[in-house]
Amino acid sequence: MKRAVIALLLSCFAAAAAPQANAPAASARSAQGGNTSPNPARPAVSPPPQMPAETPPAATPNSPIPGEVETQDALPQPSSAAQDLYESARGDLLQIRMLLKNGRTQSTVGSGFLVGTSNLALTNYHVVSQMALDPDVYTAEYIDTDGNTGPVELMAVDVLHDLAVVRVNRNGSGFFKVPEQAVKLRQGQPLYSLGNPLDLGFAISEGAYNGVLTRSFYDRLIFGGPINSGMSGGPSVTASGTVAGINVARRRDGESVSFLVPVAYAQELLRKVASQPAPPEDFNPLIGQQLLAHQSGMVDKLLEEPLTLKGMGPYLVPVRESGQVRCWGRSSVKRGAAFNTDAMSCVMQSAVFVSDSQQTGNVAMTHQYIRSGSMEPLRFAALASDLFKVENLGTGDARLTKPFCTERFVHTRTLPLRAVTCVRAYRNFEGLYNFTLLTASTDASQASLQSRLDVSGVSYENGLRVTRAFLGAFGRAGRR
Amino acid sequence: MDQQMRDHASAPSSTQAAMPPSVATGGPWTIETLARNGEVLQRQRVNTLPIRMGRAYDNDFIVDDDYAAPHHALVDAGPDGKLLLRDLGTRNGIVHNKRRVKELAMGGDTVVRMGHTTLRIRPASHPVPPELRDRTMHGWEGVVPGLAGILLTALCALLAAWLTDRNNLELQRYVQWPAAAIGVGLVWSGLWSFGNRLFGRRARLGRHYFIFGCGLATLLCVRLLATVVAYAWSLEWITGYASHAAVVTLAGMIYFHLATVTPQLRRRLRIVCAVLAVIVSILVLAGNQQQHGLMADELYMPVLLPPELRASPDAPVAEYINQVGAMKKEIDAERGGQ
Numbered sequence: 001m002k003r004a005v006i007a008l009l010l011s012c013f014a015a016a017a018a019p020q021a022n023a024p025a026a027s028a029r030s031a032q033g034g035n036t037s038p039n040p041a042r043p044a045v046s047p048p049p050q051m052p053a054e055t056p057p058a059a060t061p062n063s064p065i066p067g068e069v070e071t072q073d074a075l076p077q078p079s080s081a082a083q084d085l086y087e088s089a090r091g092d093l094l095q096i097r098m099l100l101k102n103g104r105t106q107s108t109v110g111s112g113f114l115v116g117t118s119n120l121a122l123t124n125y126h127v128v129s130q131m132a133l134d135p136d137v138y139t140a141e142y143i144d145t146d147g148n149t150g151p152v153e154l155m156a157v158d159v160l161h162d163l164a165v166v167r168v169n170r171n172g173s174g175f176f177k178v179p180e181q182a183v184k185l186r187q188g189q190p191l192y193s194l195g196n197p198l199d200l201g202f203a204i205s206e207g208a209y210n211g212v213l214t215r216s217f218y219d220r221l222i223f224g225g226p227i228n229s230g231m232s233g234g235p236s237v238t239a240s241g242t243v244a245g246i247n248v249a250r251r252r253d254g255e256s257v258s259f260l261v262p263v264a265y266a267q268e269l270l271r272k273v274a275s276q277p278a279p280p281e282d283f284n285p286l287i288g289q290q291l292l293a294h295q296s297g298m299v300d301k302l303l304e305e306p307l308t309l310k311g312m313g314p315y316l317v318p319v320r321e322s323g324q325v326r327c328w329g330r331s332s333v334k335r336g337a338a339f340n341t342d343a344m345s346c347v348m349q350s351a352v353f354v355s356d357s358q359q360t361g362n363v364a365m366t367h368q369y370i371r372s373g374s375m376e377p378l379r380f381a382a383l384a385s386d387l388f389k390v391e392n393l394g395t396g397d398a399r400l401t402k403p404f405c406t407e408r409f410v411h412t413r414t415l416p417l418r419a420v421t422c423v424r425a426y427r428n429f430e431g432l433y434n435f436t437l438l439t440a441s442t443d444a445s446q447a448s449l450q451s452r453l454d455v456s457g458v459s460y461e462n463g464l465r466v467t468r469a470f471l472g473a474f475g476r477a478g479r480r
Numbered sequence: 481m482d483q484q485m486r487d488h489a490s491a492p493s494s495t496q497a498a499m500p501p502s503v504a505t506g507g508p509w510t511i512e513t514l515a516r517n518g519e520v521l522q523r524q525r526v527n528t529l530p531i532r533m534g535r536a537y538d539n540d541f542i543v544d545d546d547y548a549a550p551h552h553a554l555v556d557a558g559p560d561g562k563l564l565l566r567d568l569g570t571r572n573g574i575v576h577n578k579r580r581v582k583e584l585a586m587g588g589d590t591v592v593r594m595g596h597t598t599l600r601i602r603p604a605s606h607p608v609p610p611e612l613r614d615r616t617m618h619g620w621e622g623v624v625p626g627l628a629g630i631l632l633t634a635l636c637a638l639l640a641a642w643l644t645d646r647n648n649l650e651l652q653r654y655v656q657w658p659a660a661a662i663g664v665g666l667v668w669s670g671l672w673s674f675g676n677r678l679f680g681r682r683a684r685l686g687r688h689y690f691i692f693g694c695g696l697a698t699l700l701c702v703r704l705l706a707t708v709v710a711y712a713w714s715l716e717w718i719t720g721y722a723s724h725a726a727v728v729t730l731a732g733m734i735y736f737h738l739a740t741v742t743p744q745l746r747r748r749l750r751i752v753c754a755v756l757a758v759i760v761s762i763l764v765l766a767g768n769q770q771q772h773g774l775m776a777d778e779l780y781m782p783v784l785l786p787p788e789l790r791a792s793p794d795a796p797v798a799e800y801i802n803q804v805g806a807m808k809k810e811i812d813a814e815r816g817g818q
Contacts, residue, residue, distance in 0.1 A: 377786040382643040389782035402773030411794035420780040425815040445786035
C-alpha cells in the first residue's frame with residue numbers, strides 16, 4: 001500500500017517537472033530571437049496615413065502583408081544612372097530611428113536626408129511623431145550609410161503635409177539641393193527615391209513622376225516607383241540631385257503607386273526653422289494649432305457650396321461630391337427577402353496622421369435606406385431599432401473624453417427625424433472635438449432612412465456648422 | 481436563519497412566557513430528537529417515570545448514537561415535581577448550553593445533547609401555538625398552474641421570435657423559440673421545486689413554473705411598455721434605465737419562488753429581495769458608469785417605432801442645434817477635469 005502511494009507521488013513529480021524543464025529552453029530561444037534581429041514581418045514605419053483612405057470602405061483591399069511579399073522587390077536592380085547618383089548621395093542619407101528612452105530599443109524607423117551643407121535634415125512627421133507627442137518616452141538617433149550614429153533633435157513639424165525638420169551633429173556635403181523655387185517637373189521624368197526600406201539597408205529605387213494627386217486634401221506628387229515603409233522621409237530627387245519631393249506613402253492595393261510631399265512645403269518649413277530662435281519645448285500645442293487650421297480649411301471646403309441632395313427611395317439625403325469627397329454605393333436587394341437595404345457612404349480624403357493609433361480631420365457620411373413590403377409595422381420597428389443601435393462610438397479611447405450625447409425628435413422642412421449627436425473632446429489638443437450625428441427617419445412604418453455623419457478633429461463651432469448643414473438638408477420628395 | 485427555524489419548529493417565544501412550569505405529573509411524556517435547525521427528527525412517547533435512556537436495548541428510550549453510553553441518562557421527577565435529568569457517569573456526558581452538566585432540571589424547551597443526539601422532553605400539557613391561517617390556494621397547484629406557466633412562456637417566446645424575425649416567417653423559428661424557452665423554464669422551476677422538496681414537504685413544480693411564466697411575461701411587457709411610452713412622449717430616460725425595471729421584476733420573481741418554498745417567512749423574504757434588488761441596481765449603475773461613463777444603459781435611445789405611436793411634437797432643427805451647442809460646457813469641464 002505504502003509503496004503504491006510513493007510510486008504514485010513520484011510519477012506525479014516527474015510529470016510536473018517535465019514541462020518545467022522545457023520552459024527555460026523555450027524562453028531562452030525567444031529572447032535570443034528578439035535580440036539579434038528585429039521581427040521582419042513588422043513594417044518599419046507604421047502604414048502611412050493616406051493609404052487606407054484611398055480604398056473604398058465597402059471593399060477590403062487585398063494587400064499583401066508588408067515584409068512577406070514585398071521584401072523580394074524591395075531592392076530593385078539599379079541602373080547605371082542610379083548607381084552614380086547613389087554613390088554621390090549616400091553620404092547625406094540618414095536612417096532615423098525612434099528609440100524608447102528606457103532600454104533604447106527602436107520602436108519605428110524611417111529615413112531622412114541632410115539639406116545642402118547644413119546640419120538640418122528633412123523627414124516625415126510620421127517618422128518622428130512619437131518623439132513629438134511623447135518626448136518623455138521617446139528619443140531618436142540617426143545612422144548614416146557608414147554606420148555612424150548620433151542624436152537627433154526635433155526642430156519643427158508640419159503635421160498637415162507630414163513633414164519634420166530635425167537637427168543632427170554633422171553637416172551635409174551639399175548633394176541634396178532643396179530649391180528656393182518650386183521644381184518644374186514633366187510627367188514621365190525619371191525620379192530616384194532614396195531611403196532605407198524595411199530596415200534592410202540603404203537603397204535607391206527608380207521611377208517616374210506622374211503628376212499631382214488632386215483627390216487628396218493637400219497636394220501630393222504621384223511617383224510611379226516603389227516606396228516601401230522605412231523609406232518614408234527619404235528624398236526623391238531628379239538626376240541632378242534636386243529634391244522634388246519627400247517620400248511619404250504608397251498605395252497598398254496598387255503596384256508601384258507611391259506619393260511624395262512636394263518640396264515646396266519643405267522649403268516653407270525650413271524657412272520657419274531659420275526664423276525661430278529655438279525649437280519649441282512641447283510640440284503638442286503646436287500640433288493642436290495645425291490641426292485647428294486644418295479643420296477650418298476642411299470644413300470651409302466641405303461647406304463652400306450647399307450639399308448635394310440625392311434621392312434614396314422617397315427621401316432626399318445630403319452628400320458632397322467633389323474632388324476630395326468620394327462616395328460608394330451598395331445594395332442588398334434580393335428576391336424574396338423580407339427587407340431590402342441600399343447604402344451609400346462618402347469619405348472626404350482629408351485624414352491627417354497624428355500618431356500610429358490616431359488619425360483625425362476627416363469627414364465620413366453614410367446613408368442607409370431600409371424598406372420592407374412584407375414586414376408588419378411592429379416587426380419592422382424592431383428591425384429598424386436594431387440597426388439604429390450603433391455600438392462603436394469609440395468609448396474606451398483614453399485620448400478622448402467619454403462621449404456626450406444629445407438626442408431629440410426633430411423636424412426638418414419636410415421630414416421628421418430622430419437625431420442623436422455624440423461629441424468627444426481631444427484630451428491632448430484643446431479645442432478639437434469628434435462629432436457623430438446619427439439620424440433616423442420617423443415618418444413611415446415600413447421604411448427607414450438611417451444616416452451617420454462622422455466629423456473628427458474639428459472645433460466645436462465647425463462641428464455644429466456641419467451638423468446643422470447636414471441635418472437640415474434631409475427631406476422627403478413628393479408628398480407632404 | 482437557524483434561530484428563526486428553531487422558533488418556528490418549537491412554540492413561538494411569546495407563548496413560552498405564559499407557559500406554567502412543567503410538572504412531573506404531566507405525563508405521558510414525549511421525547512423529541514432534534515435536527516440542528518430545530519426540526520423534530522423523531523418522537524417517542526413514554527408513559528411512566530423514570531425514563532432510562534441509552535444505547536442498550538433495556539432502555540425506555542433507545543438513543544441510536546455511537547457516542548452515547550449504553551446507559552447514558554435517567555429522567556425522574558425531582559423533589560420540586562419537575563423532571564430531572566441525571567448523567568449516569570458516562571464518558572461524553574450531557575451538554576446543555578455548551579456546558580457539561582451532571583444533573584439538569586428539564587423544562588419543555590430545555591434542549592440537551594448527549595453524544596451527537598440533541599433532544600428535549602415535553603409533557604402532554606405542553607402548550608402549542610394556534611394553527612396558522614391557510615392562505616395557500618390549494619386549487620392552484622399541480623398541473624393547472626403548470627400549464628398556465630408553460631402557455632405564458634410559449635406566448636412570450638413566440639412574441640419575441642416574431643419581433644426579432646428578419647426573414648419571411650419560417651416555421652422552424654416559431655417551434656424552436658418556444659421549445660427553448662419552455663426548456664429553460666423547466667430547468668429554472670425544476671431547481672426551485674428541488675429546493676422546495678428539500679425545505680418544504682412538496683415539490684410544487686406547477687406553482688414554480690407558473691411563477692416563471694408570469695415573470696417572463698412581466699419582463700417582456702415592462703420592456704415593451706417602457707419602449708412605447710418613451711417613444712411616444714420623447715421620454716428617452718425611460719429606456720435608459722429600463723434595466724432596473726427588469727431587476728425589480730426578477731427580484732419579485734425570486735421573492736415569489738422563495739415564498740412558495742417557505743411561506744412563513746414572507747416579511748423577511750420581502751426585505752431580503754428588496755435589498756438584493758437595490759444591490760444589483762447599484763451594480764448595474766456602476767457597471768454602466770465604468771463602461772461608457774454614463775449611469776444609463778445606453779448613450780442614446782435607439783428605439784424606432786411606427787409614426788402612429790408618436791404623441792409629442794418634434795423640435796425644429798435650430799432648437800436641436802442649440803441643445804447640442806449647450807453640451808460644450810459639459811464636455812470642456814470633463815476634459816479639464818483630467
